[in-house]
Amino acid sequence: MLNAQTTQQVHRRHHVKKDGRDLFLYSHAPHTLAPTNDLDPVAKPEPHMRWHALRREWVAYATNRQNRTYKPPPEYCPLCPVKPGAYPGEIPFETFDVAVFENRFPSFHLDAATAPALPIETKPGVGRCEVVIYSPDHVGSLATIAQDRRELLIHAWADRLTDLLGRPEIDFVLPFENRGEAVGATLHHPHGQIYALGFRPPIIETQAASFRDDPVLDRLRDQIGDRYDIVTGSTMAAFVPPFARFPFEIWVSPFAHHAGPWSLSSAEVSDLAAVLGEVVATYDALFDQPMPYFMHLMAAPKGEEETFQFHFQFLPLQRSADKLKYLAAMEQGTGVFLADVAPEEMVDRLRDARPNR
């Protein structure tokens, strides 16, 4: 039933939460447990956007997010499974494998209908925000969850991308992960998010335009071969881009053309799952601590499927064991990144750190 190929069957259960939000449970065996304690409804969100005339981009406002859950103690984690009679949570079942639900405090909403009347251009924040839970276990990461759970996660991403991009209001969908307090993660349970937007952000339009001109990632592979690889799989590689902006930046790119994970073969799903695990294991071994990073799953915006090359970008913030990279005046003001480790040195150090080489 899901588009990407798999050797094991993937089941999706759709459950409507007490407040009407969608919850999807992905598993290899059918999920048939009875629901337990769900969360109570909160006020309906009314996100809106304002046009930034100088940067020519939208700024999103969602004031309801000020009240969202912030670093709760583990026993009140809203992403953990909920035993019968226990404190309610987002996934009201005793257990699950991979779960995706609509964010309770979204920055965008498909029903957003109003925006304040101001002297500047405004519009409703139409879109959708979802949360992706990698595991029922409170502690873990892409490196520590099992291979078949990472494969399920890839199927979940593919399924959500296909569904969201199929909606007329949506132009672009970004699955991502903010990992660690250093990048602003407020919940520790292993999870990522998905933002579906009704417009195309400038950085994404620039990427799409680059791919329309040239198959940039194929060209790069022709230029550098495996010289910058951290992991070379049979169908894809993880490598440091030779123009890395962030310390120890890694991209994961399939050798064959894919606009998104929805068209991957079962061999590619398996390879991608293994490579993602290796990348995060290598990061965590580098400074012997969990590496804080931003991870982006870059899939084609609507209509760009012919040319856009699906890939992942990992953007870490730790530049040494005790120093964080800050986006300072030059980066913030001009977009010009100042790096103090050469990509070639990043490659050597990451290869040395890789646990399973």
Ligand SMILES: [Zn+2]
């Ligand atoms: Zn938890």
